[in-house]
Structure formats: C-alpha cells, structure tokens
Amino acid sequence: MDVGRIEEGEWNELQRNLVATIPFYDRINRFATLGQVSKWRRMVREMLPEGRVLEIGCGPGSFAEDVKGGELICLDPIPEMLGAAETRVNAKRSQHGDSPAKFVEGTAENLPFENDSFDAICSLFSFRDWYDKRAGLTESLRVLKPGGSIVIVDPAKMNRVHGLLGLFWMRVWVGSYARLVCGQRDHPWKWLTKTYAGFGTTKDYVRMLDDVGFEGTKAKVVFPGMATIWSARAPS
Numbered sequence: 609m610d611v612g613r614i615e616e617g618e619w620n621e622l623q624r625n626l627v628a629t630i631p632f633y634d635r636i637n638r639f640a641t642l643g644q645v646s647k648w649r650r651m652v653r654e655m656l657p658e659g660r661v662l663e664i665g666c667g668p669g670s671f672a673e674d675v676k677g678g679e680l681i682c683l684d685p686i687p688e689m690l691g692a693a694e695t696r697v698n699a700k701r702s703q704h705g706d707s708p709a710k711f712v713e714g715t716a717e718n719l720p721f722e723n724d725s726f727d728a729i730c731s732l733f734s735f736r737d738w739y740d741k742r743a744g745l746t747e748s749l750r751v752l753k754p755g756g757s758i759v760i761v762d763p764a765k766m767n768r769v770h771g772l773l774g775l776f777w778m779r780v781w782v783g784s785y786a787r788l789v790c791g792q793r794d795h796p797w798k799w800l801t802k803t804y805a806g807f808g809t810t811k812d813y814v815r816m817l818d819d820v821g822f823e824g825t826k827a828k829v830v831f832p833g834m835a836t837i838w839s840a841r842a843p844s
C-alpha cells in the first residue's frame with residue numbers, strides 16, 4: 609500500500625462523493641468523533657500565528673468559520689464546497705469585523721500562489737484525501753514564508769492492528785449513522801472509510817514532512833485513530 613498517493617480514478621470518485629456530504633457534513637462529523645472535533649479544531653486555531661493563513665481543503669468551512677483576525681485564504685478543488693464555505697465563513701468574519709476571506713479553487717499538489725507568501729498553512733481532515741501527499745507538502749513548503757508553520761490534522765493509525773479497529777469503527781458506527789442520516793444505503797461516507805483504510809501511520813507522515821524539508825516536525829496523537837496533529841516549520 610502506498611500511503612502517499614491515491615490513484616486518479618479513485619480520487620475523482622472520492623471528490624464526487626465529497627460533494628454529496630455537504631448537507632450532512634458537520635452532523636456526521638460530530639457523531640463520528642464523539643463530539644471531539646470542535647476541541648481539535650480549537651487546538652489548531654490556537655497553534656496558528658497571526659498573519660496570512662491558508663487552509664488547504666477547507667470543505668464547507670467548518671474550521672475556517674471560527675478563524676479570527678489576520679488574512680484568511682481557503683482553498684478547495686470542489687466549487688460547491690467553496691460556495692458553502694464562503695457564505696458561512698464571511699458571515700462570521702463580518703460579525704467579528706474581520707476582512708472577508710478569499711476562496712480559491714485548486715489542489716494542494718499545485719498551489720496557485722507565489723513562493724514565500726503565507727505565515728501559516730493548515731489542513732484539517734483533508735490531507736488524507738490529497739492524491740499526492742509528498743507533492744502537496746513540497747508545494748506547501750514552497751508557498752510558506754521562511755519560518756512559517758504548517759499544521760495538519762487527520763486520523764492516522766498507530767499501527768496496522770489499530771488500523772483494523774479504526775476501520776471497524778468507521779464501517780459500523782459511522783457507516784450505520786451515515787446510512788440513517790443520508791437515507792441511503794450507498795451513502796458517501798463509504799468513501800471516507802476507503803481513504804481511512806489507505807492512510808498511513810502517524811510516523812509515516814512525520815518522515816514525509818522531514819523528507820520534503822520541513823524542520824522541527826512534531827506529532828501528537830490527540831485521539832488514537834481519530835486525530836493526530838502534525839506541526840512543522842519551513843526552514844528560516
């Protein structure tokens with residue numbers, strides 16, 4: 609199994625399924641994580657410096673809507689995700705008196721930004737969907753300013769046995785609820801189970817961050833099998 613890549617056909621199918629998650633996204637996410645997801649999002653927000661921040665794979669804006677201050681740019685390959693996020697995120701930013709966020713269509717593997725242009729990059733529950741993780745991290749490093757930080761959250765396995773338990777959780781617990789909420793047997797969360805199965809261990813991505821040239825890489829398992837937070841810096 610290559611924990612760094614998703615085949616093109618599979619990725620296109622995954623993206624089609626992600627569009628179908630939009631109406632149910634937050635509800636099923638809360639259930640799947642036993643309500644812990646808001647705590648993890650808050651932890652990431654607290655790790656971000658003030659300045660120009662890029663969220664890669666913003667989805668419907670579940671994280672971005674609570675990022676306060678600074679300059680926020682949200683990137684996603686799915687126009688429907690960007691549309692949902694823009695309404696939600698900019699309504700909150702205007703309540704807080706913050707400048708509107710910008711919404712950009714694109715992928716991590718080919719970031720449409722100049723070199724050295726962000727103080728921080730974050731990616732929550734999206735890294736596991738990147739079709740070429742090494743290329744996405746290399747691009748992230750290119751667009752980060754020297755000393756800029758990257759923070760990633762996703763459900764890594766601790767080891768292969770642990771991965772089987774996680775798969776059981778996703779298939780049975782999350783799968784049954786998703787079937788009920790979406791009202792269909794063939795619900796889009798089946799695809800999220802697939803990406804979970806193909807995702808590697810916490811250590812795999814510590815190594816990958818180091819290999820592409822990040823420094824000071826740290827990984828914290830905040831909930832085994834459901835959330836690891838990786839953080840690292842671009843060399844100064």
Ligand SMILES: C[S@@+](CC[C@H](N)C(=O)[O-])C[C@H]1O[C@@H](n2cnc3c(N)ncnc32)[C@H](O)[C@@H]1O
Pocket residue numbers: 623626664665666667668669670671683684685686689714715716717731732733734735737738739740
């Ligand atoms: C599960 S959603 C995560 C949404 C949000 N960040 C959150 O905190 O819940 C994953 C998002 O990653 C996006 N994505 C998938 N592949 C990507 C890639 N190669 N580059 C950037 N984003 C990608 C998907 O379109 C989707 O909107």
